[in-house]
Amino acid sequence: MLQLLTPLNWKDYELIDCGAFEKLERFGDLILARPEPQAVWDKGLMEKEWEKSLDIRFRPRGATTGNWLKKNPSLPDRWHIRYQTGELDLQFRLGLTSFKHVGIFPEQAVNWDFIAASIKKLETPEPKFLNLFAYTGGASLAARQAGADTTHVDSIKQVVTWGNENMALSGLKDIRWVVEDAIKFVKREVRRGKKYQGIILDPPAYGHGPKGEKWKLEDHINEMIGEVASLLDEKEHFLVLNTYSLGFSALIVENLLSTSFPGAEPEVGELYLQAGSGSKLPLGVWGRLSKLNR
Known part of the structure; x- marks a missing residue:
């Protein structure tokens, strides 16, 4: 029998939304948007809700690399x-x-x-x-x-x-x-x-x-x-x-x-x-x- 497993009750991590080949996640106090090839469906939240909540977004540059765009330049690169x-x-x-x-x-x-x-x-x-x-x-x-x-x-x-x-x-x-x-x-x-x-x-x-x-x-x-x-x-x-x-x-x-x-x-x-x-x-x-x- 196929079993589906997911982490539960992780205070420092949350998948907020996913869809349109992206995922919106909270790691600690930072909210990130990243590409996700498995998320082929529509987002559950409106794009304006993503933009309002996220701190940092990854923008692809080529097939495998890209840049992180911060709303606030003072946000850390490491945490x-x-x-x-x-x-x-x-x-x-x-x-x-x-x-x-x-x-x-x-x-x-x-x-x-x-x-x-x-x-x-x-x-x-x-x-x-x-x-x-x-x-x-x-x-x-x-x-x-x-x-x-x-x-x-x-x-x-x-x-x-x-x-x-x-x-x-x-x-x-x-x-x-x-x-x-x-x-x-x-x-x-x-x-x-x-x-x-x-x-x-x-x-x-x-x-x-x-x-x-x-x-x-x-x-x-x-x-x-x-x-x-x-x-x-x-x-x-x-x-x-x-x-x-x-x-x-x-x-x-x-x-x-x-x-x-x-x-x-x-x-x-x-x-x-x-x-x-x-x-x-x-x-x-x-x-x-x-x-x-x-």
Whole structure:
């Protein structure tokens, strides 16, 4: 059965509205408007309501980059927000990048909660957790705060440095930071006989490793899942696969996990953000496997 999951009760984040290929969001005290290719429907609010409420708007310049336009020049380029639940208390440094990103994908909070809860169910003392395509480290922070020996792997040095800042902001330490092509790292860990009790993969549709290695989701994800299967502890483990790619369905994710883990019964679904104006914004397909003894 397809499950729809969305973050709940996040005081520092709100999706206000979405539509016409844009989304209007509040991060802390700042309200931003950014492009959103999934929002193909009409906006729920009038354009004048957007203009009245927003502080900063991203204007595309070319296919992948653009500029942020501020209503008030004194508004910051960097600021902090907090994610606090019964299990987690994390802080993030946000920033206006030329690629429309701000350093966090809010829908991933659902996975952070799942990771923290799963780690606390493991019987292995200080279980090992691996975050692949790890970006600025939300999942890494959640795993470390839950007590896991955490390894964070991303091919872009700048975002790994950003993740290190988030670790310090959250009062954490001792995450292992690795700047490397994810599939090369996984294959090396397999050769070394390493095992992890928890793994998350959140691969892009397209990407490049630090030495120019090419990643294309549909070409490489099956190989990656097969290698990851060899890294999971046979006694107890959990796995999260998250994909954000237009046209990638939950059935694809289910088939990927079922063929690499014969006999397993993966859960699959979609992540979304609930707009205050009413629309549900889809932001990725997920699959999960768990073998927990508790």
